[in-house]
Amino acid sequence: MRDELVAGSVDSRLAARLGTLRTERGWSLEELSRRTGVSRSTLSRLERGELSPTTSALGLLCTAYGLTMSRLLMEVETEQPHLVPAARQPVWRDDRSGFARRSVSPPHTGLRAELIEGTLDAGAVVAYENAPVPGVEQHIWVLEGTVEITVDGAVHTVNEGDCLRFRLYGPSRFHCPGPARVRYALLIVLP
Structure with a gap:
């Protein structure tokens, strides 16, 4: 149950971060779709948090943004402790x-x-x-x-x-x- 709660909050922050990354670059959904091969409608649903990204889609987005998947997921975490229980x-x-x-x-x-x-x-x-x-x-x-x-x-x-x-x-x-x-x-x- 705890993993599901953590995943839900990570998914909502991930959706917001994906939208921010796209707008920071000045890309439209169409441009991001062209760069990744992920459909415009899927990208829109990902950014609104209506859909959780697949590993493949997240990999394509990370490549477009020049980030490792871990770095992107780290960006949606609220803190960076030295000890990670x-x-x-x-x-x-x-x-x-x-x-x-x-x-x-x-x-x-x-x-x-x-x-x-x-x-x-x-x-x-x-x-x-x-x-x-x-x-x-x-x-x-x-x-x-x-x-x-x-x-x-x-x-x-x-x-x-x-x-x-x-x-x-x-x-x-x-x-x-x-x-x-x-x-x-x-x-x-x-x-």
């Missing part, structure tokens, strides 16, 4: 794709790294068309299960205990082949 780590879910992300160590002013816990249901696929910030460094350590990660056209099967590290410049894809969900730690370091 487990109960205060925001969780964002995309039930349609079977993806959940816990911001274990959210972005913080003056720090370039952040730590995320991700989970993907068995069979789930999450794909990003571009790097939100070209050259962003990522380290993915699988805690439970297996995930197939495609970077630069190469598919890497990352099993429990394995770590995949790379700099991201283009598209990426995460697929949980199953039979169980995958849980992993993702360390993101801005260039």
Whole structure:
């Protein structure tokens, strides 16, 4: 229940922030739609808080705005503590794709790294068309299960205990082949 309350308040602040980012750039909904491939009506509903963004849509918006997803979600949080107790780590879910992300160590002013816990249901696929910030460094350590990660056209099967590290410049894809969900730690370091 607590995760649902936190998610609801994050969703409303996220909707407002998405609208602000667009207007700060002087973009119309049509222009943002052209830049992201997300329909004008969907963008409008996202900004009004009538619709929660999918992982894919949020990834496209982050790319257009030059932000990592974590940085965008951090911007809608009200504070940036040094100690982040487990109960205060925001969780964002995309039930349609079977993806959940816990911001274990959210972005913080003056720090370039952040730590995320991700989970993907068995069979789930999450794909990003571009790097939100070209050259962003990522380290993915699988805690439970297996995930197939495609970077630069190469598919890497990352099993429990394995770590995949790379700099991201283009598209990426995460697929949980199953039979169980995958849980992993993702360390993101801005260039």
